[in-house]
Amino acid sequence: MxxxxxxxxxxxxxxxxxxxYCFWYHFRTEAWFPQALHAEYRAPASEQVLQQYIDGMxxxxxxxxxxxQPDLLKVMHDIPYETPTGFSFVHTADDWAKLTLLxxxxxxxxxxxxxLKRLRTMVPxxxxxxETVFNAFYYANKLCEGKLxxxxxxxxxxxxxxxxxxxxxxxxxxxxxxxxxDGIYYAVNGIGSDAAPRHVYEEFFAPLDRAFLVSAxxxxxxxxxxxxxxxxxxxxLADAPAAIVCWSDRSTTLSLVEGKxxxxxxxxxxxxxxxLPKMCRERVFQQAQxxxxxxxxxxxxxxxxxxxxxxxxxxxLIAIREFALGTQV
Numbered sequence: 263m264x265x266x267x268x269x270x271x272x273x274x275x276x277x278x279x280x281x282x283y284c285f286w287y288h289f290r291t292e293a294w295f296p297q298a299l300h301a302e303y304r305a306p307a308s309e310q311v312l313q314q315y316i317d318g319m320x321x322x323x324x325x326x327x328x329x330x331q332p333d334l335l336k337v338m339h340d341i342p343y344e345t346p347t348g349f350s351f352v353h354t355a356d357d358w359a360k361l362t363l364l365x366x367x368x369x370x371x372x373x374x375x376x377x378l379k380r381l382r383t384m385v386p387x388x389x390x391x392x393e394t395v396f397n398a399f400y401y402a403n404k405l406c407e408g409k410l411x412x413x414x415x416x417x418x419x420x421x422x423x424x425x426x427x428x429x430x431x432x433x434x435x436x437x438x439x440x441x442x443x444d445g446i447y448y449a450v451n452g453i454g455s456d457a458a459p460r461h462v463y464e465e466f467f468a469p470l471d472r473a474f475l476v477s478a479x480x481x482x483x484x485x486x487x488x489x490x491x492x493x494x495x496x497x498x499l500a501d502a503p504a505a506i507v508c509w510s511d512r513s514t515t516l517s518l519v520e521g522k523x524x525x526x527x528x529x530x531x532x533x534x535x536x537x538l539p540k541m542c543r544e545r546v547f548q549q550a551q552x553x554x555x556x557x558x559x560x561x562x563x564x565x566x567x568x569x570x571x572x573x574x575x576x577x578x579l580i581a582i583r584e585f586a587l588g589t590q591v
Contacts, residue, residue, distance in 0.1 A: 265333040265390035266444075269483060273505045273528040275561045281554060282333040283564040283586040284530060285579060287326075287572045288334075290340050294318040298338075305347040312373040316343055320380040327385055330579055333586075334483070334563065335385060336447050337378060339394040343401050344370040352406040355417035358424030359407075366435040378442045390444040390483050395436060397474065398428045399452035399467045400489075411458060414466060422466070429470050436478040445483030447508075450474060450499065454490020454514065468498045479503040485530065489568065490514065496524060508528050510567030512537075512549075519556050528561040533582065535566035539574045546581040559589070 263271070263279045271278050280294075289295060295318060298304075298311045301561060317342065326559055327335050344500050346362050385391060402425055403410040413421050422544045437510055439446055486504035488494050491513045507525045511518040512534035522529050532553025533546070541549075550564055564586055570579070 266388050266390050268333050269390055269563075272561060272563060273483070275528070278559065279590060281559055281562065281564050281586045281589040283582055284332045284334040284336060284369075285330070285533075285566050285570060285582060286336040286338060287333075287570050287574065288338050288340055289319060289322050289572065291572050292318075292322060295340070299342055301342060301350070302585065304342055304345060304350060305435065306344055306369045307373075312370070316373055316377045316380065320384065321376045323377075323381055324384045327389065329576070330583055332583075334485075335389050335391045336485075337381065337391060337393050337443075338569075339374060339396065341370045341374050343404070345405070352402075352413070352424065355413065355420040358413075358420045359418075361424050361427040363427065364431045364434075366431070366438045371431075371435050371438075375438055375442065378439070382442060392445040392447045392481075392483055392485060393439045393443045394447045394449060395439070395474075396449045397451055397464075397467070398425050398432065398450065398470050399458070401428050401432075403451070403457075409506070411462065414462065418466075425466070425470065432457060433477045435473060436474065436481075440478065440481050443481075445481035445485065445505065446478050447485040447487055448478070448504070449487045449489050451489045453488050453495050453499070455493040456491045460495050463495055464498055468495075471499060472502050475499075475502045475504055481505075487568070488516075496521065500524050504564070506563065508565065508567065510535065511553075513567060517556075518553055522557050522561070529557070530563040531566045531567050532562070532564050533566040535568050535570050538566055538570050538578060541578060543577065543581045546578060547585050549580065550585045554589070 268278050268282045296314045298307055323347055360442050379476045446528055450471050452463050484504045485506040485508055488509040493515045496516050506528045508530040511531040
């Protein structure tokens, strides 16, 4: 099977020739990454900086794919969210109204799209590519320097206005993504007890996340990633449209077995990304085998629950590939 055939089969619960696998990491720490884009949020970067990002990110992602050959190539969205000129952070309730609509094919979003188009010409069509999109909670919390819950408590209507602007931008961007990529890896932040109380996520963010997934449901290989540690409010999105669901099953209260039952579709995980950098090859194999034994081969993609450190030993990532190759039937 090709990687595309393998992924398409696994999402419908069909038999595959071996266990598919996937993993990913951020590239922001690498020497080629433009210094001007290290800030979380900033006004539009210059054309020169954006071109440097397009060149570097496409090359780095291609080399990552070439080296590790994951069945599903998850692209990192390491370019910062674009803010209006002269505006960097939300300090007061009034600042939420200063956020503006963005053109999905211009500026920072446009640079990411150009990078994705270039990457698609470099990576064979036999390998499906999915682009990462962070949700409104993630961007809003970064924009107010981690004080999102405080702002919601003090000025919920003002925050809602800002959230709607961010949401509109994300949904417009998603439409363009799906003209280039096979799907979207939608990273849902705020859905865990480590980030927000359940009632806050349920009231303010679950409707936005559901709306995004519905608007992007044309993506055949969409991944719903529940980002968090500890307790997850996974039931709030259990029936939201996505082909694959991914979460940190070894670092949350939701096990792989329970999640498979809850979502009733293909799940991705099984490896503890927090421990992975310190593992030996044998431990990687042991954890992978344990995951596969717990839910079987059908409807399962072997992966860490989230991104791994960029400086992880390549041998450990190669060990994941070697385990998957060893499951051939």
